[in-house]
Amino acid sequence: MFLSLRSHLDEITKSNQEQYERIMLSAKAEKEYSGSELDVETIAEYLARIEVNSFTFTTAFGDPLGLCIQPFACYMNHSCEPNAVVGFDGGLITVKALREIKSDEQVFISYIDNTYPFEVRQKQLAERYFFTCKCSKCAQGTTAREDQFIPSNPSPEEVETLKEAEKQARELLTAARSSKAESAVKQLKSAMKVLHDTKLWPITRQPYPEIRSELMVSLLEIKDFWSAFRHGLVRYLFVDPVLYPHEWHPTRTNHEFVFSQLVMTITREQSSKIPNGSKYKFDPVSAIYPILTKLNKYQKYETPGVARSIKVEYDALMAPVKKLGYNPSTPSVSEAMSSAWKVLNNIAEETLETDG
Structure with a gap:
């Protein structure tokens, strides 16, 4: 084969x-x-x-490890609007449906990061896979969500500003990938500022989301957990729901699981790093419960390794809660959790204003 x-x-x-x-x-x-x-x-x-x-061989949580060749799986065709996604769990390759796939309907995966704009996707597919994509998303050309600016029809002068901003941001992103963490943080923050200062670049248009994710990795390397938490909050609330509208998309669930771990790290081991003031105070259980509850709900769609990790964290969170006779689904507790998320939403909004 x-x-x-x-x-x-x-x-x-x-x-x-x-x-x-x-x-x-x-x-x-x-x-x-x-x-x-x-x-x-x-x-x-x-x-x-x-x-x-080849596929990029990853851990169950999507961290790249190398290349994988699986001839049978290679016959799946590409779409920038896929109905499935490939993942790995140990030595197993998995294909996860993103929506209901009807009998005799073809299974499509995306060979590239399909959150990028039309021209970037077309270029990547032509250069690596030697074909021109004519999927439903590419049929929309530059009118699809991935290509939109604020406003959707910038003036010629604004287009030039955006092109220059993208060029600078990409150069900084490339430089950051070969820099030590401390330098990478500065370069990635500068890249975000370049895009933010245009006032025209949505936080959900690439390369903005990629830069934010790279920044989170570098912040964690230098143990700046509070800053990583703030950007993780922005990604959770405002970015991933747009980039990955399917709630069980593996990239989205992986980000959510990592964010839940970050919340616990901040509140248990790094509480001194949280700024003083009531506007930054929140109950960690109220923050994590809805995330892990959702992940637990969709656990059946996960690979065994991811499902086990989610169950362990969910059970660990719920054990002391149940012991106290605490029922998170009651109206009073739901209201308390809602208050915590108002605080978290304000922190995310502040992060967008100060850091982009």
């Missing part, structure tokens, strides 16, 4: 000299060190098949 996959080596040779040279260099090295009887051209064909058809 592997040999039936397309390598696109001819297209790579014509359109991407750097990729072609890398494949040929790897093929020559493979032949030399392995002593294979296969000729270099055949090995190059195999390597090209792997590059073009």
